[in-house]
Amino acid sequence: MTGRNGGAELTPIDPSPVVILVRPQMAENIGAVARAMGNGGLFHLRIVAPRDGWPLPRAWITGSGAHRILDNAGVFETVAAAVADLHRVFATCPRPRHIIKPVLTARGGANEIVAAGARGLKIGILFGPERTGLDNDDIAHADSLIRYDLNPDFMSLNLAQAVMVMGYEWWLARNPEQPPRELQVNETAPATxxxxxxxxxxxxxxxxxxxxxxxxxxxxxxxxxxxxxxxxxxxxxxxxxxxxxxxxxxxxxxx
Structure with missing residues (x-):
């Protein structure tokens, strides 16, 4: 089965967190987010007050096969409406100031998301607009903040990259027994x-x-x-x- 424009079928891996894009500005960025989500095993996408409305055909073009994610995306007018049915909300925030909330790394946040999902809780992750990020009113809806542990002198991720980091960490957190190193031997085997x-x-x-x-x-x-x-x-x-x-x-x- 294929999605819109012939994209590949993607099946939800639950319990997976909801990716919530707050006031995204470009269709291409939303499509790139869906592509990143597919790579990380994330499926549930919500869009809050997209600048250019929704749906936007260019998103499906940029999505590169992640069409079912876009087909099933929910659109909301406010952050409050987008998180109303969730139990815990995390907000990605590069420079949290004057805010008293737990601040986690991407890996720490992914571990908490997996643990909460295992208890049957519905989780959401907020990602802010491309230029400005989340404002204080957006962050007020979150229980915890996630700050990426990257070069402090040059922390410049686009929206899809930010989602990809969380998708990668969530995928790893789901499989803690996965060995960090393995030898690819194809049809042979290590010698005794x-x-x-x-x-x-x-x-x-x-x-x-x-x-x-x-x-x-x-x-x-x-x-x-x-x-x-x-x-x-x-x-x-x-x-x-x-x-x-x-x-x-x-x-x-x-x-």
Whole structure:
């Protein structure tokens, strides 16, 4: 199934927070927000008092396939109306001044959003207009503020980038067990220590036969260096098979 203008189908991942754009100024920015939301697994979009009205065809063009998010976007006249059915509201605010509210990083906010969603609470995140951001009256509707921990000398995100940061952090917060590093091995697998040791025997025997290890004093250190080199990373079985073939051909010599 496709959305408006042939966009790809997107399925809500709930409980996900509602992205609330307050007085957005350009259709292209709203479309870019929808695209960012799709990447982060967010689906629910609400728009408060868009400057140029709604719907705006250019948003679907910029949305690059996130059409169902735009098709289902809700439009509200005020922030109060947009958050009326929510239990908790967070407001993104680059420079909170003279406001007494908890201030969280994007990661801290994402963790709280996931925890609150797990308790069945409906959550919203406010994003302000492109030029000015949220004003104090907008922020008054929020329980907590979210401030991105970025370069304080140059903190200049566009609207879609701001939403993408929260989408990324929310996605990670939903999957705390996801390993921070993994080896992509395709159709092979990491070699066992036994398989690696078997290769080292093959390699060292070939080095001995070729005379590479003829210096008896340096031989132990050179062998250790070779072993350290291959032990340093996760060598795969396919890589070892290739290296076995290389050594065999080098020992055989030119044909």
């Amino acid at each position: 220590k036994g398989e690696l040791d078997n290769f080292m025997v093959h390699l060292i025997r070939a080095c001995d036969e070729s005379g590479f290890l003829r210096n008896e004093q340096k031989r132990p250190g050179m062998v250790r260096n070779l072993r350290h080199f291959f032990q340093r990373g996760e060598v795969t079985r396919q890589e070892l098979n290739t290296l076995h073939g290389v050594i065999t051909e080098l020992v055989r010599g030119p044909r």
